[in-house]
Amino acid sequence: VGENKILNGKQVAKSLEAEVRAKAEKLQEQDIVPGLSVILVGDDPASEVYVSYKEKACQRVGINSEVINLPADTSQEELLAKVEKLNQANEVDGILVQLPLPEQIDEEEVIETIDPAKDVDGFHPVNVGKLVASSTELIPCTPKGIMELLNRYNIDLVGQEAVVVGRSNIVGKPIANLLLQANATVTICHSRTQNLTKHTKEADILVAAVGQQEFITADMVKEGATVIDVGIHRTGDGLVGDVAFEEVQEKVAAITPVPGGVGPLTIASLMENTLVACQQRRG
């Protein structure tokens, strides 16, 4: 335990980004600069913040980034036409449509229109299918970042009880699949789970992707567990996660902080996915 108790996502993200930068520089020797296009529809403030983080990260690692701002009343046809144009553009390696989308937009159809080879969010059914069948490079960014963190801290997963609270397509389901591939024994919990604490207390690895502020309390975790907090909630005192950090950290062997845990890893993984997409298409 000791100083490794707080899993430093920010630091791991920094070294991941340095690796991406080095590889991007290699590509530049062949006159190739990886490109990421982000489509932002409307003016959701949280989305604007996330998109600005992604842009800054691109600058740090040497990826060309373009943000396409579309008005909130953009039609389905206009958005699909934009995506198709980016599918055709050779200098665009990654296409990311920032979620959530306005009500008039059919999110599924938009995701399915993205060229799977440029799907740096890993949400296209082709990549989702490959992830489950264990063979895609384009893995959703948050789960990919979590696996990198566990890996770099040498946290043993083989045969361990891993419990994921949350079953979203962007976090819960993909992280559960990755933990399964890493030979953990995986339980997925959700809002219909009965006796949630019974499950969470068994977890050697507990992933909280609930979307409820400080939802996981000390009585819900096993002594000596590793806790990964995916949640992000803005409060008067700054960001907090889905885990009641202060009380839970007393009890566990390792835990990610919020901020400085999963968030930076998500961004670094997006950089990695964009680089990989570029290498596969043009490298």
Ligand code: NDP
């Ligand atoms: P969703 O809202 O899509 O999913 C939440 C999941 O938690 C659902 O599966 C839901 O169950 C389950 N859930 C809700 N309430 C309970 C409950 N009382 N008991 C058990 N399960 C419950 O959220 P996301 O997965 O998109 O995100 C989760 C959190 O992570 C959010 O705070 C989000 O802001 C944050 N986030 C952070 C990222 C990062 O980079 N750090 C990236 C993405 C998200 P059901 O399916 O039954 O409704």
